[in-house]
Amino acid sequence: MKITKQVIEEHGLKTDEFLLIQKLLKRDPNFLELGIFSAMWNEHCSYKSSRIHLKNLPTKGEKVIQGPGENAGVIDIGDDDAIVFKIESHNHPSFIEPYQGAATGVGGILRDVFTMGARPIALLNSIHFGSPNNFKTKNLLNGVVSGIGGYGNSIGIPTVAGETKFNKTYDENILVNAMAVGHVKKNKIFYSKAKGVNKSVVYVGSKTGRDGIHGASMASAEFDENSEEKKPTVQVGDPFTEKLLMEACLELMREDSIISIQDMGAAGLTSSSVEMASKGELGIELNLEKVPCREEKMTPYEMMLSESQERMLIILEDGKEKSAKKIFEKWDLDFVVIGKTTDTKKLILKYNNKIEGEIPISALASEAPLYNRKWDKKKLPKNKIEIKKLKKIKMEDALIKILSSSNHSNKRWITEQFDQGVMCDTAQKSGSDAAIIRIHGKEKAIAVSVDSSANYCKAHPLTGGKQIVCENWRNLVSVGAKPVAITNCLNFGNPEDSKVMGEFAECLIGIKESCEFLNYPVVSGNVSFYNGTNKKNISPTPVIGGVGIIPKLKKIMSHNLKKNNSKIILIGKTFGHLEQSVFFEQIFSIYEGQPPEVNLTNEKNNGESVLEIINKDLVNSVHDISSGGLIVALAEMSIGSDYGLKINKPKKLTNSIEYFFGEDQGRYLLEIDNEKMSKVENILENNNIYYEIIGSTQKDFFEVEGELKIDTKKLYKINNQWYNNY
């Protein structure tokens, strides 16, 4: 097979990248080697455009056991318990085949977590679709939701939280990000770093097929006359096999047999073997004729590049092959020793004893290209938009419009398709600020949430980056959890475009600032570039997944109003910032302007005070204020409960639209019993927190003095109809 310019191009390699390959190998690569380089050097595996920015993120902390660089991050949650978590994107496959794309996305992230020895205990997802009016959207929504459920439900891990958004920026490129969270004993964490020479390299799991082989190879000569039949395809998920693989791996992990273990994700056998060898500064030799194959006549090229799902690579301690094999046989899975570790620091691929490829590991890993791409800084849009028409808007109409819109409707239609209760430790399900999962058999719990704000990030990436971390932090605080660490999935457009690269760089600066200030380190993550089509990039959409600790779960903190005639306290200052708000978007179709300012000091102080109030058991319910502003947050508190609200006229601001729909940051709503008010006020005053008592709960009506009065049942109906009518 001749390596022509066209073949190189089809492998997504640039001319100078090919020159670098020649230099590193001191010769031309053969076709197999070229395929391996292309797999390892692509953006997805090499992080060549993002690495220099990612390295600025804070990744250390008192509670961090493992930061970025492993299959998933690990944090300490006290005693001998640790939590393993990570988020990953599956955007492109989900657009082509929504069910399978989303399903295999869930499967992939689960493997990242149980590879580390953790039993997965929760799944989350962040899904973004195009405009509901786009004719593709409905089908994509249906497919993605049933794919996520189809995999998660079947494997028996509760899907407990997530976010679903619609925005025309995703019309031709939806986002499907899946996050998995697992629990492990601190002394039983497994890593991917290989150790020792001449150790068995074992392949376990499903057989290898021609799934998802690098699209580039399609036109190559290896696909001959019957190429139609050999065409690479989207991967199909097999949750049943994944369940078996998970149980088998966890069973094997109870013994002392594993030196290192790595799932086969993107670039399958190639990236898993290279990663293990690279981390261990070793070589690895594979005998490809031993690879269990699903199809006949698979070539080394196909085996190395296949992205078949539900497979793992394990390096075993000497003499453990037999006992390990027995476990995998019990679970009806393949278990084959396909190679060994070596001291050559090379990847050597043999097929029936003939060497088919030989590449120094460093050439694939540490010496892979690294780019400092050009990026443009975004200026904060200066002019404040003046809206004279504001006075003409009836608050009730605006509220109803927002509550019945696709983005603000109740997501029950989606979450009821997910098993949220399996494993019997889900103390708080979807629909709340954050889900709460009890650690099995213990009193402690974790809280989890995923968040994004593409509109803010687009308007001003730096502020947007800051804001999502804060919003995520706030969500955990609202359920009484102390936020510990985050994972992030950075969904952006084409990094070769300096505008996109600027969005990326600045979002990361924002994320970094918030994480540092809040002591909220990044322990894992994933970058997805090239989201978009025909030079139209998606709005920058970093997604933050956060985990917090509740040391003793005594009472579930939720945002549903609990009692009649209790007081409502608004914590944090309200300025009435309407630009980039849902109100402007929905009512005036205004998309310009700057996002609300993020004040990290207030954010931290407000949040910590809320936690203090929750911990002292002084509050009935808590809700953070986010998109839609105060009024939407108040409505949400009422909708999920048996009570309404009576809210006073705002005292300071003259314009009530600004007051109620503004999206100023760092704010919370608390429902407090009358007799506990003085204690709460004391805490807030001691901590120097700005707050207002804005009203109280009542029966049957959601009411804002002089503005609106709506039956709570009607409010519920308004909020619950969109999906059923779609």
Add this chain to the structure above:
Amino acid sequence: MNSSVIVFPGSNCDRDIAVALEKMQFKNQMVWHKETTLPKSDLIVIPGGFSYGDYLRSGAIAGKSLIINEVIKAANKGCLVLGICNGFQILTETGLLKGALLRNKNLKFINKDVNIKVENNETKFSYKYKKNQILKINIAHNEGNYFTNSDHLKKLNNENLIAFKYCDKHGATKEENNPNGSLENIAGIYNSNKNILGMMPHPERMIDKMISNNDGINLFSSLIN
């Protein structure tokens, strides 16, 4: 009381039910599907989940497993058998319970807390409940739409073999409270001997107030005595 929980590849509520049984003081054992003998058991539970991924038809493949023959033998001798969710589906596939569980009428997986009514409280599974007591129990299934022929349906009614029905919070068994299209809102049934119960709702998820409620407890406390 000795209980056995049968574990198939793909079962995923096996731990949940084991936790519930142990909490209620059963001496429980997990039994792998490849076993050919059952430990001494007063109660056999076939747990929920996705045995064999629910491939082909939910419960169909588990219905052909080795251990199932032993379950059938034990059941025919009068051993108590409880099938929850996928367990109910497996029991119908083996013929221990009649009828079949079709796909939910909305063709979607449904997970939510629903109200069910105790139709018969005079069995070993249910006597700690009151007749017509309304329970709030979680359902989580794709195929819970109970179907049977009209003769058998008559028999279910005449012989008081309907265990639970989906209802509203006052106990009315209206169509709008039927989550999955099940005939006559049926959520669970007994065999003629009333030693076998199959039900779609998950009582094992309702034994802990911190997580949900306690409405499932009386099923287990009925059984333990």
Add this chain to the structure above:
Amino acid sequence: MKFSVTVTLKKDVLDPQGKVVENTLQNIGMESLKSVRQGKYFEIEVSDQDPQKAEKKVDDMCKKLLANLVIEDYKVNKI
């Protein structure tokens, strides 16, 4: 020897899946559509030489596993 097997719901059993497909097809403009029923399809290869024996075997597979005769009918065809 290869056989195709189709398994369909019995006439008196409701086929919500087929119904949804039917509605969707009508919604996307297939007016002349009268009805859709959905079922399962299998392609089965057996090594038996004798066609009759082979067909008998496939029939057996249907009865024992592929179809639930409480709710489903099946058909076997040599292909």
Add this chain to the structure above:
Amino acid sequence: MKFSVTVTLKKDVLDPQGKVVENTLQNIGMESLKSVRQGKYFEIEVSDQDPQKAEKKVDDMCKKLLANLVIEDYKVNKI
């Protein structure tokens, strides 16, 4: 006019269901079984009179809804 449509996974696409069915059939004693692939089956009735037009329409339904051509093939037959 009635048509049958079978939708099957493309040859190289993983068929987890077929695999499990195959294993189970072998386990319950069907030794001569070589392979099973599982797919979907539809019976479609249309009111068109012209067989060619009708078939074209059914073909259209397959392309638009019944099959995902990324991973599936389909066949239409008049019955």
